[in-house]
Amino acid sequence: MAKRCMVNREIKKAKTVKKYAAKRAELKKQMLDMSLTAEQRETASKKFHSLPRNASPSRLRNxxxxxxxxxxxxxxxxxxxxxxxxxxxxxxxxxxxxxxx
Structure with missing residues (x-):
């Protein structure tokens, strides 16, 4: 049986991922949109990188x-x-x- 703290940590990460999913998707879309100016894309990039690390789905563990x-x-x-x-x-x-x- 895994430590309860590890399981609880994963649950907390899953909540964070769900909370920031829409915001991450929108910022990613803006970063890759070539119709925007370079400054707008850079601003979106800075906002994206200021999000919590645990908001990334790749940090979840099955x-x-x-x-x-x-x-x-x-x-x-x-x-x-x-x-x-x-x-x-x-x-x-x-x-x-x-x-x-």
């Missing part, structure tokens, strides 16, 4: 919904490999069957 484990994460299920295996064996995940031959 973690298991149950344990908070960052490694062995399956996006499709939102679980780490350990918990995915446990739930698959119980039959909790519809459509997922463990391989046997």
């Amino acid at each position: 973690r298991c919904e149950i344990t908070g484990r960052p490694h062995g994460y399956y996006r499709k299920f939102g679980l780490s490999r350990n918990k995915l295996r446990e739930h698959a064996m119980k039959g909790d995940i519809p459509g997922l069957v463990m391989a046997s031959w």
Whole structure:
């Protein structure tokens, strides 16, 4: 199980990303718009770089919904490999069957 502080930190980052998503998109659009003057683009760039670092979606880390484990994460299920295996064996995940031959 991951430390609670690490999981809470990720939740806080996700909220920050969501909060600044529209503003980041607008500033990025202005920075790349060649119809604007160089000064306007530079102003947009300065505003963009003044946003919090944690507002960037690339700073998020995928973690298991149950344990908070960052490694062995399956996006499709939102679980780490350990918990995915446990739930698959119980039959909790519809459509997922463990391989046997």
